[in-house]
Amino acid sequence: MVAASSLTALRAMSAARSAGPSTIAAASRFISTSSPVAAKKKTKAKVPVKVQNPDALPVDEAIRILRALEVANPASAFSLEVLATPKPGxxxxxxxxxxxxxxxxxxxxxxxxxxxxxxxxxxxEAGAHYAGNEDLYPKILSGEIVPTKCLATSGVLPSVTRNLARFLGPKGLMPAAKRGTVADGDELGELVRNMAGTVEWKTDKWGYIRAPVARMSFGAPSISENVRAFVDSIKEASFNATSMDSAHTRVSRSAGIIHVRLETTHGPSIELNDVL
Known part of the structure; x- marks a missing residue:
């Protein structure tokens, strides 16, 4: 179906044929078309860029300010927000x-x-609270045992997967070799010792890591020490991930970290300038 404006222009061209090519060319300027002129260029997703924040503070000063703002909330906690992008995607x-x-x-x-x-x-003996197999399944499913970390040997992993994957998987507790939670022999005891008292972290799909690092009752030096230990752990993992693609390039330990912010339960977040 031809648009009314296009039909009018075509009639004008037809009537102008007798007037010569110059008139036809003039009439052709008014013909409209629905065809795309050019395909839109695909734009690449923007990768966050590290920018120096003039309002960023040293960690000790940030702790002092945040603690003063939470004076009426002694049960509050300190948390870190880290934006880390070792490589796009x-x-x-x-x-x-x-x-x-x-x-x-x-x-x-x-x-x-x-x-x-x-x-x-x-x-x-290494510190596990429960060690068993099928005898533990009903206790975990009923809530009698509420695990916060689960490990497994390779021999029983198929059985655990069949019986508990739907229960443990959504909680992020399902043992898996790629997560480093499956071991055998002497490595199992060492893995238990390493897992005891550790805090796990991971980036979300936007590259953010969020985790509690201290309670309000901690002294300022202890809070600062925890903050630096947590950031150092991310720096090490980020460095390893970044250097894989930069074998011939000198890479900074903090190359993949965009910013680090300290916040409290009810307070604001403050970017830190002395932990990277």
């Missing part, structure tokens, strides 16, 4: 043992292992 995770554990409740570590074996005994 990538994500990474890590684990850190903070000098002072900021969590109110200790971990409950469950190790899925063949029952009544030396490996089960070694896991308990």
């Amino acid at each position: 990538s994500s990474f995770r890590g684990r850190v043992s903070l000098p002072i554990d900021p969590r109110k409740e200790a971990d409950t570590i469950v190790v899925f292992v063949e029952q009544d074996t030396p490996a089960a005994k070694a896991a308990l």
Whole structure:
């Protein structure tokens, strides 16, 4: 179906044919078309760029200000927000043992292992709270045991996957080799010891990492120490992820970190300028 304006222009051209080519050319200027003139160029997703923030503060000063603003909320906690982008579209995770554990409740570590074996005994001696296999399934599903960290041996992993994947998976607790939560032999006991008292972190799909690092009752030096330990853990993981693609380029330890902000439960967030 031809638009009315186009039909009028075509009639004008037809009537102008007898007047010569110059008139036809003039009439053709008024013909409209619905065809696209040029395809739109695809734009690449923008990668965050590190920009120096003039309002950023040293960590000790940020702690002092945030604590003063939370004077009426002694139960508040300090948290970190880190924007880390080792490379576009990538994500990474890590684990850190903070000098002072900021969590109110200790971990409950469950190790899925063949029952009544030396490996089960070694896991308990290393610090696991529960070590077993099928005997633990109903207790976990019923809520009698509420694990915060789960490990497994490769031998029982298929059974754990069949029976508990739908329950543990959404909670981020399902043991997996790529997460470093599956081990055998002497490595199992060492893994349990390394997991005890550690805080796990990972980037979300936008590259942000958020985690509590201290409680309001901690002294300022302890808060600062926890902040630096947490950031150092991210710097190390970010450096490893970035240097994989930069084998022949000198890479800074903080190359993949855009900013670090300290905040409290009810207070604002303050960007830090002395932790990278």
